[in-house]
Amino acid sequence: MSGLPLASFPPIAKSLExxxxxxxxxxxxMLLVIGFLLHLADDYYRRTFASFRLKLSGENWGIVFLMxxxxxxxxxxxxxxxxxxxxxxxxxxxxxxxxxxxxxxTGAALVLKLTRDVSAPxxxxxxxxxxxxxxxALALLGYVFVMEAAPDEWTNAPFWQFMRSLRxxxxxxxxxxxFAIAFPLLLLEFAWLLVAAGRSRDDA
Numbered sequence: 001m002s003g004l005p006l007a008s009f010p011p012i013a014k015s016l017e018x019x020x021x022x023x024x025x026x027x028x029x030m031l032l033v034i035g036f037l038l039h040l041a042d043d044y045y046r047r048t049f050a051s052f053r054l055k056l057s058g059e060n061w062g063i064v065f066l067m068x069x070x071x072x073x074x075x076x077x078x079x080x081x082x083x084x085x086x087x088x089x090x091x092x093x094x095x096x097x098x099x100x101x102x103x104x105x106t107g108a109a110l111v112l113k114l115t116r117d118v119s120a121p122x123x124x125x126x127x128x129x130x131x132x133x134x135x136x137a138l139a140l141l142g143y144v145f146v147m148e149a150a151p152d153e154w155t156n157a158p159f160w161q162f163m164r165s166l167r168x169x170x171x172x173x174x175x176x177x178x179f180a181i182a183f184p185l186l187l188l189e190f191a192w193l194l195v196a197a198g199r200s201r202d203d204a
Contacts, residue, residue, distance in 0.1 A: 021083070021092050028079030029139050032106065035073035036136045038065070039129065042119065073132075077106045084182060089168035089175045096168045096175045098142025100182035105135035107189045115196040
């Protein structure tokens with residue numbers, strides 16, 4: 001260690017930071033996909049729950065399923081919030097406006113889930129699934145076609161050139177515009193949740 005030049009440490013630290021942020025985003029994306037798929041599997045969950053002969057086994061299955069299903073969405077949303085700032089967007093190749101708007105849709109879905117019964121058939125459940133499906137689609141499309149777009153060494157086709165131009169670290173104007181729209185919408189979602197929580201306390 002003593003033989004390493006001091007000037008080499010800042011680049012190493014920065015590379016480690018960028019790698020950590022990208023890994024953080026990939027984990028958040030994985031959690032979002034898991035949460036969405038498990039919400040689509042609601043009928044499967046109910047059939048499996050009903051098939052248990054022992055009440056304790058069924059309850060354990062239900063607790064694990066619900067913790068994974070709902071916990072994955074909350075963790076994914078929190079990760080999206082942490083990544084949604086201009087300093088991080090300037091460092092890593094986040095897909096804009098895909099990732100910021102996916103975070104907004106995920107937040108809207110969670111607010112709806114916290115304030116309405118989305119487990120029962122009806123308009124609230126359909127809206128919830130559409131919001132969550134839209135968030136998952138935006139995040140996946142941004143990851144596949146923008147963040148992991150075909151490199152310059154492979155092709156310079158206009159389509160892939162355009163996709164690469166949607167990376168936040170290569171398009172600061174678009175990143176700033178996306179942030180300027182997404183962040184106020186997230187604040188509105190928090191305000192909506194606070195109002196809903198206040199009303200529920202008044203009703204109680």
